[in-house]
Amino acid sequence: MLRGDITVAIRNAVMSELAEVGYGRLSIEAVARRAGVGKTAIYRRWSNKLEMVMEIISDVAERKVPLPDTGSFSGDLQLLLMIVSTALQHRIASQIIPDLMAEAARNPQIAETLQRALRTHQQAVGEKLIGQAVARGELPEGTDPEVAVDMILGPLYWRLAVARQPIGEDYLEKFTVAVTAALRATG
Amino acid sequence: MLRGDITVAIRNAVMSELAEVGYGRLSIEAVARRAGVGKTAIYRRWSNKLEMVMEIISDVAERKVPLPDTGSFSGDLQLLLMIVSTALQHRIASQIIPDLMAEAARNPQIAETLQRALRTHQQAVGEKLIGQAVARGELPEGTDPEVAVDMILGPLYWRLAVARQPIGEDYLEKFTVAVTAALRATG
DNA sequence: AAACGGCGGAACGCAACCGTTACGTCGTAG
DNA sequence: CTACGACGTAACGGTTGCGTTCCGCCGTTT
Numbered sequence: 001m002l003r004g005d006i007t008v009a010i011r012n013a014v015m016s017e018l019a020e021v022g023y024g025r026l027s028i029e030a031v032a033r034r035a036g037v038g039k040t041a042i043y044r045r046w047s048n049k050l051e052m053v054m055e056i057i058s059d060v061a062e063r064k065v066p067l068p069d070t071g072s073f074s075g076d077l078q079l080l081l082m083i084v085s086t087a088l089q090h091r092i093a094s095q096i097i098p099d100l101m102a103e104a105a106r107n108p109q110i111a112e113t114l115q116r117a118l119r120t121h122q123q124a125v126g127e128k129l130i131g132q133a134v135a136r137g138e139l140p141e142g143t144d145p146e147v148a149v150d151m152i153l154g155p156l157y158w159r160l161a162v163a164r165q166p167i168g169e170d171y172l173e174k175f176t177v178a179v180t181a182a183l184r185a186t187g
Numbered sequence: 188m189l190r191g192d193i194t195v196a197i198r199n200a201v202m203s204e205l206a207e208v209g210y211g212r213l214s215i216e217a218v219a220r221r222a223g224v225g226k227t228a229i230y231r232r233w234s235n236k237l238e239m240v241m242e243i244i245s246d247v248a249e250r251k252v253p254l255p256d257t258g259s260f261s262g263d264l265q266l267l268l269m270i271v272s273t274a275l276q277h278r279i280a281s282q283i284i285p286d287l288m289a290e291a292a293r294n295p296q297i298a299e300t301l302q303r304a305l306r307t308h309q310q311a312v313g314e315k316l317i318g319q320a321v322a323r324g325e326l327p328e329g330t331d332p333e334v335a336v337d338m339i340l341g342p343l344y345w346r347l348a349v350a351r352q353p354i355g356e357d358y359l360e361k362f363t364v365a366v367t368a369a370l371r372a373t374g
Numbered sequence: 375a376a377a378c379g380g381c382g383g384a385a386c387g388c389a390a391c392c393g394t395t396a397c398g399t400c401g402t403a404g
Numbered sequence: 405c406t407a408c409g410a411c412g413t414a415a416c417g418g419t420t421g422c423g424t425t426c427c428g429c430c431g432t433t434t
Contacts, residue, residue: 001379001380002380003380003381006380006381019293020293021211021293022209022211022289022290022293023211024208024209024210024211024212025211025212027420027421027422028421028422028423029420029421029422030421032382036382037381037382038381038382038383038384039382039383039422039423039424040380040381040382040383040424040425041380041381041382043423043424044380044381047423048422048423049422094292095289095292095293098285098288098289098292099289099292101285101289101348101349102209102282102285102286102288102289103209103286104351105281105282105285105286105351106206106207106208106209106282111351115350115351118350122350144361146352147358147361147362147365150342150345150346150350150362151338151342151362151365151369153345154341154342154343154344154345154346155337155338155341155342156341157341157344157345157349158337158340158341158344158345159337159341161288162288162344163302163305163309163337164291164292164298164302165333171334174331174334174373175334175337175338177372177373178334178338178369178370178372178373179369180372181368181369181371181372181373182338182365182366182368182369182372183365184368185364185365185367185368185369186361186364186365186368188408188409188410189410190410190411193410193411214390214391214392215391215392215393216390216391216392217390217391223412224411224412225411225412225413226392226393226394226412226413227394227395227410227411227412227413228410228411228412230393230394231410231411234393235392235393236392375434376433376434377432377433377434378431378432378433378434379430379431379432379433380429380430380431380432381428381429381430381431382427382428382429383426383427383428383429384425384426384427385424385425385426385427386423386424386425386426387422387423387424388421388422388423389420389421389422390419390420390421390422391418391419391420391421392417392418392419392420393416393417393418394415394416394417395414395415395416396413396414396415396416397412397413397414397415398411398412398413399410399411399412399413400409400410400411400412401408401409401410401411402407402408402409402410403406403407403408403409404405404406404407404408
């Protein structure tokens with residue numbers, strides 16, 4: 001019975017507000033204003049700010065990223081880096097993600113939701129990417145997927161979301177070479 | 188003329204409040220309550236929340252971390268990782284840093300202050316650690332300090348401050364080996 | 375044609391916080 | 405001993421947001 005177009009407007013408004021002021025200062029009233037919607041329309045859907053944000057974020061976070069098999073580890077890796085770096089350079093994502101991560105440090109419910117999404121993706125990356133490479137003989141048997149994922153996502157996140165420095169032409173290539181060498185060494 | 192003990196109490200209260208509620212929801216009144224101090228004492232020192240937080244944070248952020256020369260790259264690296272990982276595991280630091288980083292994405296003044304501190308440290312690490320290693324012949328001539336710093340700090344920050352997963356016994360050792368291999372490969 | 379229900383708008387009482395001001399206390403410098 | 409000034413307390417008017425309620429509008433269902 002709830003109107004779909006209004007729900008969409010609210011979702012978009014929440015994302016924009018999250019990006020602009022962060023979770024801490026996000027207010028229902030501001031969301032309603034931005035969505036061009038009455039507060040009642042929001043309270044008819046969710047009972048408070050936390051619940052609203054969590055549901056909206058969960059939907060986005062749980063979208064599965066397809067990890068194609070390019071046939072070689074360096075191909076898989078470069079593709080993954082491309083996908084992640086593109087995502088992390090999107091204005092809204094690069095503001096919302098660090099904000100919610102910080103908020104998660106003090107709100108167990110947010111932490112749990114994000115951790116679940118994060119762990120899911122980490123596992124997907126770790127098992128598929130590394131597993132394939134090991135199966136192909138491109139990485140040694142004992143390669144630790146945990147360390148591997150840290151070494152792949154960490155530097156990108158650091159540079160794009162924390163240090164906020166741009167990525168040069170050859171950065172991803174250099175980085176691919178470096179990571180490959182790193183993982184070969186940890187066997 | 189301002190009483191030093193009161194200034195200290197306020198500084199501590201600000202750090203605690205930052206950790207607990209984040210910059211977005213930090214209020215002068217809460218700081219005053221927590222410090223056991225009147226609001227007037229705060230407004231006598233700073234004219235608003237941003238100025239107050241910036242000055243207090245700057246002091247902490249600009250403390251120089253001594254980077255000792257252990258004689259070998261892997262020694263230097265392992266020591267650095269130890270220092271950084273210890274810092275990132277401190278409760279208050281691990282809550283304040285991501286929070287301010289997120290806030291920096293939308294507040295230019297915070298961004299500038301943090302970037303200055305960050306860049307200073309990055310340069311220190313890059314030039315000293317990598318420079319020494321290159322001079323010793325442990326890393327190739329053309330090693331890119333930028334990539335190097337990303338590969339060193341990124342994964343640690345990712346794991347400790349973002350994914351919030353504990354570091355195992357042998358993690359730093361494995362990681363040292365991996366990073367060393369990675370950097371040798373990028374020459 | 376009538377009933378239903380989601381909608382926006384407006385207002386409610388309540389709480390928190392802003393930045394400022396006035397006041398009385400107390401330690402210290404002169 | 406006196407004057408100064410930083411201090412805590414309390415109150416100010418104003419703003420913002422909470423979550424709720426009531427209203428009249430309007431499209432859909434029956």
